[in-house]
Amino acid sequence: MTQEQWGQVQEQLRETVGNSNFKNWIEPLQYTSVDDGVVNFGVPTNFIGNYVARNFSDLILYHLRSVTGGKVSRLNFAVPPSGAANTAQRPDGARAASRAAAAGDTAGMASAKARTNVSPAKSAAPAQVAEDLPGAPLDERFTFERFVVGKPNELAHAAARRVAEGAAVSFNPLFLYGGVGLGKTHLMHAIAWELQERRPDLNVVYLSAEQFMYRFVQALRDRRMMDFKQIFRSVDVLMVDDVQFIAGKDSTQEEFFHTFNALVDQNKQIIISADRAPNEIKDLEDRIKSRLQCGLVVDLHPTDYELRLGILHNKVDQFREQYPGLEIGQGILEFLALRISTNVRVLEGALTRLFAFASLVGREITMDLVQDCLADVLRASERKITVEEIQRKVCEHYNIRLSDMLGPKRLRTFARPRQVAMYLSKNMTSRSLPEIGKRFGGRDHTTVMHGVRRIDELRLQDGQIDEDLELLRRALEA
Numbered sequence: 001m002t003q004e005q006w007g008q009v010q011e012q013l014r015e016t017v018g019n020s021n022f023k024n025w026i027e028p029l030q031y032t033s034v035d036d037g038v039v040n041f042g043v044p045t046n047f048i049g050n051y052v053a054r055n056f057s058d059l060i061l062y063h064l065r066s067v068t069g070g071k072v073s074r075l076n077f078a079v080p081p082s083g084a085a086n087t088a089q090r091p092d093g094a095r096a097a098s099r100a101a102a103a104g105d106t107a108g109m110a111s112a113k114a115r116t117n118v119s120p121a122k123s124a125a126p127a128q129v130a131e132d133l134p135g136a137p138l139d140e141r142f143t144f145e146r147f148v149v150g151k152p153n154e155l156a157h158a159a160a161r162r163v164a165e166g167a168a169v170s171f172n173p174l175f176l177y178g179g180v181g182l183g184k185t186h187l188m189h190a191i192a193w194e195l196q197e198r199r200p201d202l203n204v205v206y207l208s209a210e211q212f213m214y215r216f217v218q219a220l221r222d223r224r225m226m227d228f229k230q231i232f233r234s235v236d237v238l239m240v241d242d243v244q245f246i247a248g249k250d251s252t253q254e255e256f257f258h259t260f261n262a263l264v265d266q267n268k269q270i271i272i273s274a275d276r277a278p279n280e281i282k283d284l285e286d287r288i289k290s291r292l293q294c295g296l297v298v299d300l301h302p303t304d305y306e307l308r309l310g311i312l313h314n315k316v317d318q319f320r321e322q323y324p325g326l327e328i329g330q331g332i333l334e335f336l337a338l339r340i341s342t343n344v345r346v347l348e349g350a351l352t353r354l355f356a357f358a359s360l361v362g363r364e365i366t367m368d369l370v371q372d373c374l375a376d377v378l379r380a381s382e383r384k385i386t387v388e389e390i391q392r393k394v395c396e397h398y399n400i401r402l403s404d405m406l407g408p409k410r411l412r413t414f415a416r417p418r419q420v421a422m423y424l425s426k427n428m429t430s431r432s433l434p435e436i437g438k439r440f441g442g443r444d445h446t447t448v449m450h451g452v453r454r455i456d457e458l459r460l461q462d463g464q465i466d467e468d469l470e471l472l473r474r475a476l477e478a
């Protein structure tokens with residue numbers, strides 16, 4: 001096959017796979033030779049080679065056969081030993097895509113042409129390492145400017161800001177945790193964007209724990225563990241999102257632990273996020289838990305009404321350009337902030353849907369429109385937590401039987417969880433004290449009142465109670 005024929009095939013492929021896929025996956029292929037019906041391509045990295053082989057082989061074969069008259073049996077992708085694939089000249093998109101592919105992030109691949117999260121490797125780093133840096137693409141919307149700060153997240157925000165200054169490492173790791181959709185990923189991306197601006201000399205890598213595992217497994221399979229270690233140890237700032245994912249995955253944990261230690265020993269910054277505090281992640285080795293706690297552990301609390309309203313205002317500002325002339329009243333924003341308290345993602349999604357719907361049907365955003373368009377979201381957020389649910393969760397948490405919680409035993413092992421459950425029932429349901437008492441084995445309302453007061457007192461003296469309550473509240477709201 002001639003280079004000209006390959007050129008024709010490329011044109012046909014561009015039409016079939018679309019511009020973005022073409023740029024990311026087909027353009028980086030360098031046709032080198034054909035031997036006995038096997039067409040050889042040089043690829044910039046094994047990740048691109050593997051991805052193309054898995055996803056585009058049939059298509060490439062089809063077009064090759066139609067252009068060359070059917071003399072092709074197989075495709076072969078290999079990284080040229082001398083780097084002859086000229087990686088330096090590949091478009092940014094392909095490089096970003098290679099990182100996304102490396103991280104197993106197919107969603108990210110589509111947007112890989114956007115700015116990448118990894119700054120150019122330092123000149124001292126070996127070329128292979130620079131090329132293979134493992135980060136996933138960053139979301140352009142997740143910047144500090146777009147992060148709304150309120151009481152529930154002010155500490156996490158301040159810590160993230162400090163790390164983003166790129167000054168000498170002051171706490172390592174920074175561990176951010178909190179429930180679903182509270183802004184952990186947003187803050188990590190914001191740190192990465194900021195560091196890119198302030199310290200372009202640093203290799204900043206963001207990836208999810210799942211992507212870390214994917215990379216690790218792939219390195220094992222390709223027998224490239226030395227490369228894997230070298231790549232991760234060449235990073236200056238490593239951010240791993242959703243670290244709870246590696247719980248129970250022993251080999252990945254082991255490798256993560258070594259990577260973590262190697263970076264900390266070199267005084268490199270690590271930022272980790274999870275859906276709960278390190279010591280609450282089940283099936284995570286104790287030595288990892290303890291390592292994760294040796295820096296600064298910061299909690300993102302569930303949003304409060306004011307923060308939700310602030311986020312909505314912020315989002316409306318962003319919509320002004322996209323939907324000129326479309327207004328939304330303060331009353332509606334307040335209604336949404338009050339009613340949709342589950343997580344910020346749902347809140348943002350509701351507002352986006354509202355604007356899109358109003359502009360599509362050419363209607364003003366009124367309360368009627370809100371009810372029409374967001375009926376399902378509003379219904380879902382109406383879910384009421386029951387006293388029975390609370391009792392079950394509290395029993396699970398303290399590992400006692402429901403019959404003991406409801407029964408007459410006064411042992412502290414049962415009495416404390418009972419009081420905790422009463423306290424949560426009082427604060428998370430609309431039941432009156434007598435109604436709650438009735439559901440706790442027919443107790444009097446004064447007993448419930450005493451239980452609630454006792455927990456209020458204990459919260460001031462015993463940090464553990466506060467932690468338990470927070471954990472239970474999150475589990476119940478999830």
Ligand SMILES: Nc1ncnc2c1ncn2[C@@H]1O[C@H](COP(=O)(O)OP(=O)(O)OP(=O)(O)O)[C@@H](O)[C@H]1O
Pocket residue numbers: 141142146147148149153178179180181182183184185186187242275311314344345348
């Ligand atoms: N304080 C905030 N200001 C502005 N946007 C926010 C804030 N908190 C969350 N968001 C937005 O909510 C959405 C979800 O946030 P993000 O993905 O960071 O959550 P998360 O804590 O990482 O959740 P998960 O545990 O599901 O990964 C994003 O669109 C993010 O921009």
